Amino acid sequence: MTARFKDRVAAALADPVLKLAIDRTTGNAERKRAAAVADFPQFGAARARGQAIKDHVIAHLDHYLEMFERNATARGTQVHWAADDAEARAIVTNICLAANARRVTRSKSMLGEEIGLPHALADAGIERVETDLAEHIIQLAGEHPSHIIWPAMHRTREQVAELFKTAHQPPPAAEDPATMVQSARRVLREKFLSADVGISGANFLIADTGATCTVTNEGNAELTTTPPRIHIVTAGIEKLVPSTAHAFALLRLLVRSATGGEMTQYTTFHAGPRRTGDADGPEEMHIVLVDNGRTKMLANEFRDMLRCIRCGACMNHCVVYRQIGGHAYGGTYPGPMGSVLTPVLDGLAISRDLPNACTMNGRCAEVCPVGIPLPTLLRAWRRRSWREGLEPAPVRAGIGLWAQFARRPRLYRLATRLGLRVLRLFGRSGWISRLPLARGWTDYRDMPRPAAKSFMDQYRAEQRARK
Amino acid sequence: MSAQPKPRVGLFVTCLVDAIRPQIGFAALELLEKAGCEVEVPQVQTCCGQPALNSGNDRNAALLARQTIAAFEGYDYVVLPSGSCAATMVHGYPELLADDPDWTGRARAMAAKTHEITSFLHDVLGYVPQGVRLEASATYHDSCSGLRDLGVAEQPRALLSHVEGLNMRGLPGNDVCCGFGGAFCVKYPDISNAIVTEKAEAIEGTGADILLAGDLGCLMNMAGKLHRRGARTRCFHTIEVLAGRAGGPAIGEEAS
Numbered sequence: 077m078t079a080r081f082k083d084r085v086a087a088a089l090a091d092p093v094l095k096l097a098i099d100r101t102t103g104n105a106e107r108k109r110a111a112a113v114a115d116f117p118q119f120g121a122a123r124a125r126g127q128a129i130k131d132h133v134i135a136h137l138d139h140y141l142e143m144f145e146r147n148a149t150a151r152g153t154q155v156h157w158a159a160d161d162a163e164a165r166a167i168v169t170n171i172c173l174a175a176n177a178r179r180v181t182r183s184k185s186m187l188g189e190e191i192g193l194p195h196a197l198a199d200a201g202i203e204r205v206e207t208d209l210a211e212h213i214i215q216l217a218g219e220h221p222s223h224i225i226w227p228a229m230h231r232t233r234e235q236v237a238e239l240f241k242t243a244h245q246p247p248p249a250a251e252d253p254a255t256m257v258q259s260a261r262r263v264l265r266e267k268f269l270s271a272d273v274g275i276s277g278a279n280f281l282i283a284d285t286g287a288t289c290t291v292t293n294e295g296n297a298e299l300t301t302t303p304p305r306i307h308i309v310t311a312g313i314e315k316l317v318p319s320t321a322h323a324f325a326l327l328r329l330l331v332r333s334a335t336g337g338e339m340t341q342y343t344t345f346h347a348g349p350r351r352t353g354d355a356d357g358p359e360e361m362h363i364v365l366v367d368n369g370r371t372k373m374l375a376n377e378f379r380d381m382l383r384c385i386r387c388g389a390c391m392n393h394c395v396v397y398r399q400i401g402g403h404a405y406g407g408t409y410p411g412p413m414g415s416v417l418t419p420v421l422d423g424l425a426i427s428r429d430l431p432n433a434c435t436m437n438g439r440c441a442e443v444c445p446v447g448i449p450l451p452t453l454l455r456a457w458r459r460r461s462w463r464e465g466l467e468p469a470p471v472r473a474g475i476g477l478w479a480q481f482a483r484r485p486r487l488y489r490l491a492t493r494l495g496l497r498v499l500r501l502f503g504r505s506g507w508i509s510r511l512p513l514a515r516g517w518t519d520y521r522d523m524p525r526p527a528a529k530s531f532m533d534q535y536r537a538e539q540r541a542r543k
Numbered sequence: 544m545s546a547q548p549k550p551r552v553g554l555f556v557t558c559l560v561d562a563i564r565p566q567i568g569f570a571a572l573e574l575l576e577k578a579g580c581e582v583e584v585p586q587v588q589t590c591c592g593q594p595a596l597n598s599g600n601d602r603n604a605a606l607l608a609r610q611t612i613a614a615f616e617g618y619d620y621v622v623l624p625s626g627s628c629a630a631t632m633v634h635g636y637p638e639l640l641a642d643d644p645d646w647t648g649r650a651r652a653m654a655a656k657t658h659e660i661t662s663f664l665h666d667v668l669g670y671v672p673q674g675v676r677l678e679a680s681a682t683y684h685d686s687c688s689g690l691r692d693l694g695v696a697e698q699p700r701a702l703l704s705h706v707e708g709l710n711m712r713g714l715p716g717n718d719v720c721c722g723f724g725g726a727f728c729v730k731y732p733d734i735s736n737a738i739v740t741e742k743a744e745a746i747e748g749t750g751a752d753i754l755l756a757g758d759l760g761c762l763m764n765m766a767g768k769l770h771r772r773g774a775r776t777r778c779f780h781t782i783e784v785l786a787g788r789a790g791g792p793a794i795g796e797e798a799s
Binding site: 439442458467492507516524531 | 556558560561562563564565568569572584586587588589590592594595596597598599600601603606607610687688691692718719720722723724725726727728729730731732733734735736737738739763764766767768770771792794795796797
């Protein structure tokens with residue numbers, strides 16, 4: 077375990093309020109998803125269809141990207157291509173600077189987090205206003221998202237009340253959620269209307285219309301993308317779907333898996349800037365298509381990960397996430413999907429703990445609405461980590477030594493006999509409560525004292541006696 | 544005598560059962576024989592290779608896969624008292640040896656006849672325990688690999704329903720991982736502890752006398768935590784109960 081991951085985990089585990097916050101949100105999400113899936117008998121078929129749609133697009137990504145660019149351009153949208161996060165940041169900030177933008181509103185976008193947009197805007201001297209309620213909380217607290225659906229889920233509503241008391245002027249009159257939301261609306265509303273640029277993400281890029289599709293429950297995305305002069309969409313290239321019907325096929329899975337709803341409150345399609353005669357809309361619309369490691373995944377063992385529709389079900393159902401929360405992972409994306417993506421984005425050398433810190437219980441894959449074999453992909457990272465010599469020396473030596481014995485059954489029996497004798501010396505009355513080389517085990521739990529004689533030895537003795 | 548020859552079963556007891564709790568191996572032998580099998584325990588077996596497989600060390604995992612296949616492929620069935628070791632053979636071996644033309648067919652052939660023991664008894668043999676009595680309440684934890692990789696869920700429950708006097712109680716979060724995860728529990732002990740603590744609380748909350756599961760690794764983790772917490776829950780592998788052996792010492796108890 078690298079020191080940084082270890083420290084983050086220790087901090088998370090020592091925080092009872094964090095645990096309370098995680099339990100509330102993920103527990104709710106788990107129950108609601110289960111009810112939504114139970115109410116939708118065709119869920120299995122919908123999942124197979126969703127998986128097929130994504131696989132088809134991934135297999136023909138070049139075709140659909142070109143189709144999307146052609147159709148978006150025809151609607152007056154300016155399409156930009158970013159090979160990596162630095163290019164994406166530069167494109168967005170240059171558009172803002174060229175427009176003399178002072179204030180930018182942003183609706184929740186994990187891709188924006190992935191490319192480091194919040195910092196880039198600050199560095200360019202542009203005021204950034206997060207309009208999603210949870211992102212607003214995160215911005216006030218100077219944090220980053222801990223969940224891809226509920227970015228501020230690591231904070232309890234009591235903590236949010238404390239935060240608003242000092243950050244909102246005047247402070248909210250009461251601490252109930254409705255009053256706090258009203259307070260945030262009031263603070264944000266004036267900024268919505270005075271922003272020069274609105275930046276959003278996209279849940280889907282629709283190839284045959286050149287439109288983008290965004291789903292939210294707060295309506296903030298509409299206020300982010302409509303009043304400002306310029307609307308910029310940043311989206312990963314894996315968000316492509318062939319048509320609007322395909323987007324809806326995936327929406328049925330996305331919303332149920334994320335929040336347990338059937339549909340979100342708002343499902344918005346953006347197709348180009350304001351046309352003559354339109355009542356509102358931006359003067360310019362830009363779409364930044366971001367690769368940032370995705371085309372590499374097309375050709376390697378992580379290709380299935382490109383199906384991800386960012387619903388968050390895997391983290392809601394992950395025993396590890398539910399103990400340590402999102403920040404401990406140290407990447408943009410937490411949980412099982414983040415443990416696959418972070419090594420792609422940040423490199424395996426600094427993130428090798430993530431694919432290892434998993435019990436391989438498979439619940440994430442079970443709930444994944446597009447059938448991503450997450451444990452298999454995590455194991456693929458472990459394989460790479462082993463091959464690249466990133467696994468710690470004691471682990472390599474331990475597995476190597478163990479394998480030397482396991483491959484020689486007679487020697488293995490001998491070692492087992494010896495090992496059992498030594499191990500039994502540490503035990504009293506059936507349990508071992510302290511074992512020097514297995515402190516990870518005995519610091520927290522007792523170990524059953526092993527048998528005096530192995531099964532194999534007992535069995536062989538019995539066989540001999542029978543003859 | 545029936546006209547059909549008895550199915551020949553190769554029993555892979557698993558490395559944990561071999562070293563920690565041989566009773567489970569003998570319970571397996573007994574049940575398989577009762578169910579009409581001719582059981583052999585090939586002496587070449589050591590470990591299925593899962594520790595190497597899950598560490599990313601495919602080379603050693605493949606070496607152990609070949610060794611195990613060579614020792615077991617001659618049997619009609621390969622049976623294991625563990626969902627996770629069985630899953631390693633059923634899914635792991637064919638994947639590990641997919642690019643080895645000499646072995647890929649053998650791996651797939653063996654995977655097709657490899658079974659976790661409760662599903663083998665129930666689904667393949669149609670075994671129904673008879674005359675097994677245990678006056679106790681028990682709760683059952685679904686070990687993850689067996690449940691999700693092999694579909695072991697109803698079989699152990701169906702078999703246990705024939706144990707007279709046994710009162711099964713539902714375990715909230717029965718399909719949630721116990722935090723064992725093989726090497727995970729010692730590589731990330733703090734996280735593992737947080738997970739198994741919640742599991743122990745859920746088990747204690749059922750008030751059941753006995754905890755049952757189908758994998759010794761998970762059982763050691765849960766039993767060890769329960770004992771550290773001072774809980775009195777006794778822990779057994781499912782097949783120990785089915786073989787009428789729950790009158791003996793539970794995990795962590797020594798024969799007096």
